[in-house]
Amino acid sequence: MKISRWHNFCLVTKVYSSTLLNCIRTILLSYRHSSRADYDKVIRLWAKSLIDIPRIHIHTEGKALLENLPAHKPVILMSNHSSHYDIPILFTALPGSIRMVAKKELRKIPFFGLAMHKAEFVFINRKDRKEALADLDRVKESMLSGIIPWISPEGSRSYNGKLSQPFKKGGFMLALQTGALIIPVGIRGARGVLPSGSTHLEINREVKVLVGEPIDCAKYTVETRKDLMDAVANQICQLADIEKQL
Secondary structure, rough: OOOOOOHHHHHHHHHHHHHHHHHHHHHHHHOOOOOOHHHHHHHHHHHHHHHHOOEEEEEOHHHHHHOOOOOOEEEEEEOOEOOOOHHHHHHHHHHOEEEEEEEEHHHHHHOHHHHHHHHEEEEEEEOHHHHHHHHHHHHHHHHHHEEEEEEEEOOOOOEEEEEEEOOOHHHHHHHHHOEEEEEEEEEOOOOOOOOHHHHHHHHOEEEEEEEEOEEHHHHHHOOOHHHHHHHHHHHHHHOOOOEEEE
């Protein structure tokens, strides 16, 4: 449902206010020697508040696949990405210590960047390959400690809602190096909430999050990386009910 500019202004103000409040909570936690579970709670509190503001209704399918994964295996989530709201939707819908692998520029945002750093989000410098490789090593360390990184394999939000941008290699190399399980996820209906390039929210949207079958990267090599990327893309397209235009 579309809303007036004034209504949208009020809702967006609430979104920013909730984000600032929970950033401050996260930063304060860092002074109390808090556990990862404490940060998880604040992240989910923030995400849930953002979902409640425009009254998004999330339906999740396949969550049990994540709840029953082998404890010794590193895990990476990969999904389609067409909305600013994909992140709070995933944090709300799925279990585990999920963290976004974010672009380096977000680290510079006051309060927000510091809070992300304190909560074990990892930033990637996409403009410097050497630094990006070092950043991926930090993602690897966090994975081995139990963090579940979320990666958009396209590298940024889709402009048309489809898988239309070539997949970035970094996330797949990370998965191969760690022998991780890639969990493909399809998000349906989120693009209408807050699409790329827009600041206008829609309310009362129905969103579906569908979890696919784990893909064991131990069965692939650098030489068969393209097969791995195709397997992930095919599942995401099927789950999200979108076309592949790679």
